[in-house]
Amino acid sequence: MNQKLKIGIVGMGNVGIHFLQRLLELGQTNLTVYSRSGNNLPVSIPAKDVQFTNDFKEFIDFDIVFCAVNDNTMVEMIRLVSKFAPVVSVSGTVNLNHLKTKHPVGTFYPLQSFKADQSIQWKGLPLFIEASDEKFKTFLMKLAQEFSGNAIELSEEKRQYLHVAAVFANNFTNHIIDLAAHYCREHGIEFDWLKPLINQTMEKIQTNDPHDILTGPAVRNDQSTIKKHLQLLEPDQKNIYQTLTKSIIKHYQ
Amino acid sequence: MNQKLKIGIVGMGNVGIHFLQRLLELGQTNLTVYSRSGNNLPVSIPAKDVQFTNDFKEFIDFDIVFCAVNDNTMVEMIRLVSKFAPVVSVSGTVNLNHLKTKHPVGTFYPLQSFKADQSIQWKGLPLFIEASDEKFKTFLMKLAQEFSGNAIELSEEKRQYLHVAAVFANNFTNHIIDLAAHYCREHGIEFDWLKPLINQTMEKIQTNDPHDILTGPAVRNDQSTIKKHLQLLEPDQKNIYQTLTKSIIKHYQ
Incomplete structure (x- = not known):
C-alpha cells in the first residue's frame, strides 16, 4: 500500500488481531x-508500529477506524467512533444504513473464520464493501483490493443472506465433521481414515454443483441402511441424522 | 500387480465401474x-480385457469375485456367488459373518464416494478388509495394498461405526453445502464467494481438532444474530439451522 494512512482498530479479538x-x-x-x-499484543506482532488509546477522541482526523467488536456492541461503537x-464494521450481520453520523460509516466484511492463533490466506479472500457515501465507498474498495x-x-x-449461507457452508459443516470425529473416538476408530x-x-x-455429487444412503433412499445407522446413534446424534436424512430425501424426490 | 488373477465383478454401477x-x-x-x-462399458474402459457372463457358474475356480451391488441385494448375491x-462385498454396511459358505467370503470396503463419471484418487484411499478365513484375509490385505x-x-x-461416521463427515456436509448453494441462488449471491x-x-x-476451529454465532451463543438468521430462512432451512445451532450450543457449554 503506497498511501500511508492514519488507521484505528477497535477491538483486539480474533478479527481485530488479523486486521x-x-x-x-x-x-x-x-x-x-x-x-x-x-495493551497487549500477540508476540508475533511488531509492537513498534502500534500505539494504544483508551479515548475515541484520539481518532480525530484518522483516515479510517476498523471496528472489530462483538456484534452486540457494534452499532453503539460505530455510533461513538x-x-x-470514518469507521467500518467488519461484521457481516450488523446493519448501519439507518445511522445518521457525522463521519461516513461502512462495512468491510471478510468472508472468513478468524482465530487469533491461526493464519489467514488473505489473497483471494472476498471482502464485501458497503458505505454511507460514494467517496468513502471508493476509498474502501481500493483498500479492500489491497x-x-x-x-x-x-x-x-x-x-445478510451471504452470512446465513456461510453459517451453513462453514460452521455447520465444521460442526458435523466434529460430531463425526467425536463418534469415531467413542467407537475406537480413527477420524484420520x-x-x-x-x-x-x-x-x-470446487468444480461441480454440490447437488450432483451427493452419495450415501439418504440420496438412494436406502431405508434399510438408514435404519441400521439409527440403531448405532445416541439420541442427539440420531436427531441430527434424521433431520438431515429427511432433508436429503426431500431435495432429491 | 505381478500376479495375474481370474477376477469377477458383479454389478456395473458407480462402484463396480471404478473397481x-x-x-x-x-x-x-x-x-x-x-x-x-x-454388456455395455463406459467408453473410457478398454473392452478387450473384459468378458461378460450371465451365469455365476462361470466364476468356478476364479481367485476372487467383487460384488458391487445394492446393499439390499448384497447378502443374497454373496450367498449365490x-x-x-471366493467373493467380497464392497459395501461398508453389509454383514457377512453369519453366512455359512462353500468358498471364503469377505469385505473389501473403500471409504470413498463413487460416481461413474468422476475419477477416484486410489492412492492413500483407506480400504477396510475382513474375511471369513485367515488365508483369504491375507490375500485380500495384499490385494488392497496394491x-x-x-x-x-x-x-x-x-x-458399521465407520460407515455412520462417513455419512456425517461426507454426505451430510455435502448436503449442507448444497443447501448453502441453493440459498445463494435464491437470494442473488454467488456460491463461489x-x-x-x-x-x-x-x-x-487436516491438522486441527475440528472442535477447536469452530466459529460463528452458535459457538458464541450469539442469540441476536441467530434470531436475525432465522428470519431469513424458509421453514425447512430454519429447522436445520435450529437443530444444528442447538447441537453446537450443547457441545460447547
Whole structure:
C-alpha cells in the first residue's frame, strides 16, 4: 500500500488481531488500537508500529477506524467512533444504513473464520464493501483490493443472506465433521481414515454443483441402511441424522 | 500387480465401474463382468480385457469375485456367488459373518464416494478388509495394498461405526453445502464467494481438532444474530439451522 494512512482498530479479538497484522504486512505504520482487554499484543506482532488509546477522541482526523467488536456492541461503537472519524464494521450481520453520523460509516466484511492463533490466506479472500457515501465507498474498495485482491460491493440486504449461507457452508459443516470425529473416538476408530473422503468431496465441490455429487444412503433412499445407522446413534446424534436424512430425501424426490 | 488373477465383478454401477478400471490399471487382464444392465462399458474402459457372463457358474475356480451391488441385494448375491468362488462385498454396511459358505467370503470396503463419471484418487484411499478365513484375509490385505497402499483390517462391528461416521463427515456436509448453494441462488449471491471459507476450514481440519476451529454465532451463543438468521430462512432451512445451532450450543457449554 503506497498511501500511508492514519488507521484505528477497535477491538483486539480474533478479527481485530488479523486486521492489525494485515495492515502491518501492507506497510502501514500509523496504527492505533483501542482495546478493552488491555495493551497487549500477540508476540508475533511488531509492537513498534502500534500505539494504544483508551479515548475515541484520539481518532480525530484518522483516515479510517476498523471496528472489530462483538456484534452486540457494534452499532453503539460505530455510533461513538463516527463522531470523530470514518469507521467500518467488519461484521457481516450488523446493519448501519439507518445511522445518521457525522463521519461516513461502512462495512468491510471478510468472508472468513478468524482465530487469533491461526493464519489467514488473505489473497483471494472476498471482502464485501458497503458505505454511507460514494467517496468513502471508493476509498474502501481500493483498500479492500489491497487487502485481498477480491473486493466486492454488496448491499446490506444481500450481505445478510451471504452470512446465513456461510453459517451453513462453514460452521455447520465444521460442526458435523466434529460430531463425526467425536463418534469415531467413542467407537475406537480413527477420524484420520475419513480425511481422504472429506477431501475428495471438497475438491469436487470446487468444480461441480454440490447437488450432483451427493452419495450415501439418504440420496438412494436406502431405508434399510438408514435404519441400521439409527440403531448405532445416541439420541442427539440420531436427531441430527434424521433431520438431515429427511432433508436429503426431500431435495432429491 | 505381478500376479495375474481370474477376477469377477458383479454389478456395473458407480462402484463396480471404478473397481473394473482400477483392476485394469493394475494390469489385470482376465476380468469377467456380470451385470443386469447389459454388456455395455463406459467408453473410457478398454473392452478387450473384459468378458461378460450371465451365469455365476462361470466364476468356478476364479481367485476372487467383487460384488458391487445394492446393499439390499448384497447378502443374497454373496450367498449365490460363494457357491462357486471366493467373493467380497464392497459395501461398508453389509454383514457377512453369519453366512455359512462353500468358498471364503469377505469385505473389501473403500471409504470413498463413487460416481461413474468422476475419477477416484486410489492412492492413500483407506480400504477396510475382513474375511471369513485367515488365508483369504491375507490375500485380500495384499490385494488392497496394491489397490491403494492403505489396507486396514477392520471388524464388522467397527466398520458399521465407520460407515455412520462417513455419512456425517461426507454426505451430510455435502448436503449442507448444497443447501448453502441453493440459498445463494435464491437470494442473488454467488456460491463461489463461499469457497475460500470452505477450503480454509477443510485445510484446518487436516491438522486441527475440528472442535477447536469452530466459529460463528452458535459457538458464541450469539442469540441476536441467530434470531436475525432465522428470519431469513424458509421453514425447512430454519429447522436445520435450529437443530444444528442447538447441537453446537450443547457441545460447547
